[in-house]
Amino acid sequence: MEDTSMRSPSRRRRSSRALAALCGSVLSISLLSVGPGASPALAADDPNAVALDKDAILAANQLDEREWYKDNIPFLDTPDDDIDEVYYYRWSTFKRALRYTVPGTGYVSTEYDVPIGYAGNPYTALPDATGYHLLDGRWLHNRDYAGDYLDFWLRGAGNSGVRNFSEWITSAAYQRYLVTGDAAQIKSALPHLIALYKRWDSNFTNDITVNGTASTSDLYHQTPLSDATEYTETSMHSSNWFSGGRGYRPTINAYMFSAAQAISKIATMNGDTATANEYDAKAAQLKAAVQNSLWDPQRNFFMQVYNTDATNGTLKQTRTTWREAMGFAPWAFNLPDAQYSSAWKYLTDSKRFKAPFGPTTLERVHDFEAEQATRNRANLFNSSTASNGSYVGQIDFDDSHVTFTVDAPGAGTYPVTVHYANGTTSTSTHKLIVNDDTANPITVSYAPTGAWQKFSESQSVTVQVPMKAGANTLKFAKGTGFAELDRITANPYFNYQAIPAVQKRDDANCCHWNGPSWPYQTSQILTGLANLLQDYPAQNFVTKADYQTMLAQFADLQHKDGKPYVAEAANGDTGEWIYDGFNFSEHYNHSSFNDLVLSGLLGIKPQANNTLVLKPLVPSGWDYFAVESLPYHGHTYSIRWDRDGSHYGKGSGLQIFQDGQRIHQSSTIGATTTVNVATPVTPAQPTRLMNVAANPLTAEQDWLGRAITQPYPKAFASYTNTVSNGPHCHSGQTCKPTTFDAPLRATDGWIRYDKIPDDRWTNSGSPNATDHLGVDLGAPRKINEVKFYTYDDGVNIRVPASYTVQYLNNGSWVNVPSQTKSPATPVANNANEVTFPTITTSQFRVVFTPQAGKFVGVTELESWYPETPQVKISNRNSGLELGIAGSSIAPGGAVQQQTADNTANHWWKIVPAENGYYKIFNTNSGRVLGINGGSTTAGATALQWGDTLTADHLWSVVDAGGGYAKLVNKKSGLVLGIDGMSKTSGAQALQWDDNGTADHLWRIVAEDGSTPFTS
Structure with a gap:
């Protein structure tokens, strides 16, 4: 019988998935096609290696472009339909967020489905959730997606802007390596990871002070906003609610701890003992500092310590006294020692973080201990049953009182719960005087509890208390009878202004992280909880059933109107x-x-050695589960549990298959299973392709109302829908009506098949018998493939009846010769590919013939062409090679000529950019060739810089004959040469007037020996 222990009791699921998960016939792993960069699966000699019908699963989950999923994802089947449904949905959200940018940069992952203005880089990528993108993306067969994105942050256009939000890129990069097994890749990234680590030096403070006491703790500081959490209680106590409250936070310090650990491990792989020891010591120091200074021993939780920023006022150098969900973050990186595990008891407490649809971002109530309140003619006592071990009693006189101070973010009435003991046989009372309003005391009544000096959670009463904004005094004075006070609990900040009274989908109140359930933090908590259960000694605070329940709640949350869905935050x-x-x-x-x-x-726990380790947290009642097409260390694995063999009919117990061969079978699932696996291999990589039609900046600038500064490649169409698709609502902004379906939406790098959010061109309303969508490349380019992804809403926008690809030839549009279409007939909401012999053209277009009475739509139009292999650039005058001084990876590294060698520093990638220009990337640093200060003056030196899209980063490659070329800077019009025509290694490269000297000529030779830019 199916075990339903993971189902959330709070909201019954819509209809079940109704999957045909089992094969109708035996499949062979060799049938699984793989995309670029994927590891090829070997033929399955064991007929029991495959049990899941992948086509049926994809059909049941109604996924578009299904071949992509078959090529890339691990397939899952469990007894929990909710888990499975959201699993496949979240692969679709991962796919829809993949954005092809430009040649030389490739793919990034975005958070939002539209451009945003505060990203700090050209392509709407943000670093705060990059760790999640890399952790999920490491499980794809195609390594380019996560690999490109990692390079984007370490070497590419995201490199200079990474510090706008906290990030754990280095930790995620190492975790990705544990799955890929590609040691060469992670070792080559080491200097970039170290540079990223050092970029946070300005946020580092030595010997911080906590609650008036100097310490030896050295920690990183960050604002809540830059920690991706605006409007927290920590901020609201400061003078800047939106972003203030800067301090030493558990999050940023856990991220830096994990980064230091990863760098140490990679340095060890490189044989760099000094660096390994240095960063191991940094990790140890951060761990000690977090545990010594951010841990509150009374509240058993990791808190923030405010730094000395002016926004913090009197809070400077004090530790917060409220629990925020960020306090669980250290466990997501295995930072705390086991003795700190008591923090997890608050996760499952409904008065703290527990909620039916996932943990809250702030605890519902805070504790205010009576022994720490101001008291007059009342006495302090100890009791093992009292909170914090003490309570206040003998509040027996007319002038006796216990006064608490409770802050509130705004005027209002807030619940306050009083925990007490009343050993009398009748109800007693206190007079609660708020803010010295003696004329209007509140009567607090205490029912008998049966004994003095004994307390429990049930011995409490809740009263509604009017408060003003800021500090409030709550004075409990003598009433009738007698009562002892243990503590009060309240939190006026919980969900303050966080939940709109009416959901208008305008996000005007976003984003408050003072209570709502937030998928970002839920993911971090679940990661930490899994680590606690899998990697730590047994403890009594949480169990694997808690993980199962929370994951089920998380899956339950990710729905809307009965369908899988995820947005920013929920109640x-x-x-x-x-x-x-x-x-x-x-x-x-x-x-x-x-x-x-x-x-x-x-429980698939990737390892650096040749083992596969399983530490499952599945319910003990599950009779079956399976994951197939799982990439690991360059091989393909299937892991299947079938208790008695009756579910899949392919053997009983736990079975593990490697490249189609069974390598493990056991009758039970243990807490830990370790299996020896094959040595990692790096799958052969096909030639990288580049999409020369992509131009995300036109969409970026159009969405954000900016002038378009890079018009080419430029999409155009014969007719475009003129009807608005509805408002466009950025976070915290008033919605504004916008007209969509512009051609530029079809070259913005995103492939999506949704009506909302829209990302497409359509010719809806066109009177024409045929219409075209095309791309002006801005200059002649070689192309041999056009690919478009149809948008079909099933109503008026339908897959075209037919189409043909044309190109501009001597001013006339002609059909591309020898077109091979795949598939032969156009398909809806899927890729349609046309290949042909290579042509050179400045424009191409696809001419569509709609179905009768219908219109056509395209979500993305691409033209892929093989990427030019990396090249060496040698000076004719000196014979020396272009490189970077000291093999620097830093922005501003001097470009110079150097004695020939085969280091990455001497290799370059020349990739097409707008208007026929090229960008020239150094392979070692990932930075582009530019001119110091963007100067237009002869003699200005050449340097490397982050790809900031300035004109001095663009070059014409002009064939000068004889196997040589000139490199002409777009901004200045000057050519690249060598200072003083020097023939000495180390001489500086600079720009100069084109006066015909030999140092202005360069031989460009690819690694395959070809000369792609010269005749």
């Missing part, structure tokens, strides 16, 4: 999405789920 008590901006927040890619299933629930 944890109702499951309603409260931050869900129209045409903005849909399918918000800012959390994890699939890694939580694979590494958490199924």
Whole structure:
């Protein structure tokens, strides 16, 4: 019988998945196609290696472009339909957030489905959730997606802007390596990871002071906003609610701890003992500092310590006294020692973080201990049953009182719960005087509890207390009879202004992290909880059943109108999405789920050695589960549990298959299973392709109302829908009506098949018998493939009846010769590919013939062409090679000529950019060739810089004959040469007037020996 222990009791699921998960016939792993960069699966000699019908699963989950999933994802089957349904949905959210940018940069992962203005880089990528994108993306067969994105932050256009939010990129990069097994890749990244670590030096403070006491703790500081959590209680206590409250936070310090650990491990792999020891010591120091200074021993939780910023006022150098969900973050990186595990008891407490649809971001109530309050003619006593071990009694006189100070974010009436003991046989009272209003005391009544000096959670009474903004005094004075006070609990900040009274989908109240359930933090908590259960000694605070329940709640939350869905944040008590901006927040890619299933629930724990370790957290009642097509160390694995063999009919117990061969079978699932596996291999990589039609900046600038500064490649169409698709609502902003379906939406790098958020061109309303969508490349380019992804809403926008590809040839549009279409007939909501012999053209277009009475739509139009291999650039005058001084990876590294060698520093990638220009990337640093200060003056030196899209980063490659070329800077019009025509290694490269000297000529030779830019 199916075990339903993971189902959330709070909201019954819509209809079940109704999957045909089992094969109708035996499949062979060799049938699984793989995309670029994927590891090829070997033929399955064992007929029991495959049990899941992948086509049936994809059909049941109604996923578009199904071949992508077959090529890339691990397939899952469990007894919990909810888990499975959201698992496949979250692969769709991962896919829809993949954005192809430009040649030389490749793919990034975005959070939102539309451009945003505060990203700090050209392509709407943000670092705060990059760790999740890398952790989920490591499980894809195609390594380019996560690999490109990692390079984007370490070497590419994201490198200079990474510090706008906290990040754990280095930790995630190492975790990715544990799955890929690609040691060469992670070792080559080491200097970039170290540079990223050092970029946080300005946020580091030595010997911080905590509550008036100097310490030896050295910690990193961050604002809540830059920690991705605006409007926290920590901020609201400061003078800047939106972003203030800067301090030493558990999050940023856990991230830096994990980064230091990862760098140490990678340095060890490189044989760099000095660096390994240095960063191991940094990790140890951070661990000690977090435990010594951020841990509150009374509240058993990790807190923030405010730093000395002016916004913190009198809070400077004090530790917060309220629990925020960020206090669980250290466990997501295995930072705390086992003795700190008591913090987890608050996760499952409904008075703290527990909610039916996932943990809250702030505890519901705070404790105010009576022994720490101001008291007059009342005495302090100890009791083992009292909170914090003490209470106040003998409040027996007319002038006796116990006064608490409770802060409130605004005027209002707030619940306050009083925990007490009343050993009399009748009801006693206190007079509660708020803010010295003696004329209007509140009567607090205490029912008998049967004994003095004994306390329990049930001995409490809740009263509604009017408060003003700021500090409030709550004075409990003598009433009738007698009562002892243990503590009061209250939290006026919980959900203050966080939940809209009416959901208008305008996100005007977003984003408050003072109570709502937030997928970002839920993912972090679940990661930490899995680590606690899998890697720590046994403890009595949480169990694997708690992980199962929370993961089930998380899956339950991720629905809307009966379908899988994720937005920004929800009301944890109702499951309603409260931050869900129209045409903005849909399918918000800012959390994890699939890694939580694979590494958490199924317990697949990647290792650096040649083993596969399973530490499953699945319910003991589950009779079956399976994961197939799992990439690990360059091989393909299947892991299947079938208790008695009756479910899949392919053997009983736990079975593990490697490349189609069974390597393990056991009758039971143990707490830990370790299996020896094959040595890691790096799958052969096909030639990288580049999409020369992509131009995300036109969409970026159009969405954000900015002038378009890079018009080419430029999409155009014969007719475009003129009807608005509705408002566009950014976080915290008033919605504004916008007209969509512009051609530029079809070259913005995103492939999506949704009506909302829209990302497409359509010719809806066109009177024409045929219409075209095309791309002006801005200059002649070689192309041999056009690919478009149809948008079909099933009503008026339908897959075209037919189409043909044309190109501009000597001013006339002609059909591309020898077109091979795949598939032969156009398909809806899927890729349609046309290949042909290579042509050179400045424009191409696809001419569509709609179905009768219908219109056509395209979500993305691409033209892929093989990427030019990396090249060496040698000076004709000196014969020396272009490189970077000291092999620097830093921005501003001097470009110079150097003695020939085969280091990465001497290799370059020349990739097409706008208007026929090229960008020239150094392979070692990932930075682009530019001119110091963007100067237009002859003699200005050449340097490397982050790809900031300035004109001095663009070059014409002009064939000068004889196998040589000139490199002409777009901004200055000057050519690249060598200072003083020097023939000496180390001489500086600079720009100069084109006066015909030999130092202005360069031989460009690819690694395959070809000369792609010269005749």
